[in-house]
Amino acid sequence: MLAFMVSREGNSTPTRRNPGSQSALRQLNRERIVQTLSAGPATQAELSRTTGLSTATISNIVKELERENVVHTAPTTSSGRRALQVRLNADNSVAVGIDFGRRHVRVVLATRDYRVVAEASTSLVLGHHAEHGIAMAHDLMERLLQENGLSHGDVIGVGIGIPGPLDRRSHTVAHGAVLPEWVGIETEARLREALGLPVHIDNDANLGALAEATWGPYGGAENLVFLKIGSGIGAGLIVNGAPVYGNLGITGEIGHSTIDDRGAVCRCGSRGCLETVASTTTMIEQLSRNEAGPVTTRSIISGAREGHPATLRVLDDAGLAIGHALGTVANLLNPEVIVVGGPLAELEELLLEPIRRGILRHTIPMVGASTALTVSSLGERAEALGAAALVFRKPASTKASTKK
Secondary structure, eight states: OOOTTGGGTTOOHHHHHOTTHHHHHHHHHHHHHHHHHTTOOEEHHHHHHHHOOOHHHHHHHHHHHHHTTSEEEEEEEETTEEEEEEEEOOOOOEEEEEEEOSSEEEEEEEETTSOEEEEEEEEOOTTOOHHHHHHHHHHHHHHHHHHTTOOGGGEEEEEEEESSOEETTTTEEOTTOSOGGGBTOBHHHHHHHHHTSOEEEEEHHHHHHHHHHHTSSOTTOSSEEEEEESSSEEEEEEETTEEOOTTTSOOOOGGGSBSOTTSOBOTTSOBSBTHHHHSHHHHHHHHHTTOSSOOOHHHHHHHHHTTOHHHHHHHHHHHHHHHHHHHHHHHHHOOSEEEEESTTGGGTHHHHHHHHHHHHHSSOHHHHHHOEEEEOSSGGGHHHHHHHHHHHTSGGGGTGGGOO
């Protein structure tokens, strides 16, 4: 969980600099308590010891969660003393996480205690229209609900991941997305209408970062960068314990950092962007020039593992360019960890080694040496899991728990 802000409970400085930080901190503390309870019931004193929160904070949040029917309490005896035991309510409430990609859609169902109930994915045609992708997501969701004996009334909400910049003012996909057919569509309204449920939309890289801090092993990282390398390249940022969205919601567009002033023109209109030299699309184009058969992401992975010279060269060039861009990010944010996701992440050190060299070359020594670089432990599920976690972070996540 995003529990790494709990130690700042008594620090008023962030509140003065950011008026919204107190509510964000309270939400993170709620999540920490729910995550702790997912391992089993606990007394309020035990919750305080486990989370590091004060007993007063625990008491206030537990009362709030009990009013929302997320937990229930009962008197018990602990160490010979009367105490109040807190337990998550065992209902059928689930969050739906949906990850739209250029060629796929993935759907997961997850419970409040962060268990994956079901998941499925299907391929989409390259260049698919938004309506087709939404229809496929709807069908997958309905099938998973039916197969698990669940109805719309059991769904807390639906989190949606989109691979492109999202304008948070209009809830539309902005120009420069890897899904140009989605640009300009009022995605939130359209998805809410199609799915018949509350929806929450975010960029897929942002959801990858949220997943790593929620489902992955990096809940203790206060500053984290999640880098997704695919047809596009994007970054999700967690800074001082909270996701960063900036002014319009368009942050982490590292794929459009200029690497070569004289390079190829990018789909965003700039020249020499990182995506033009390091995306999987670019790697496939480069390798296709000397290959008789079709080149795919899977063949890049197999070629690298087999030591194919051209594949290793393309991967090395891409990794150095990615490291160059990440070096700038690391110098600005000084993150504890950079997590690399996307379809090439299973290459592990074959991918990380050139990226690491690029980072070390373009950071000040202390920053480069102290920044951990790793691949995602969540694989292809990261963005969909992050979408489910997004639902749990929203006030609407109490909706299903109040049903009769």
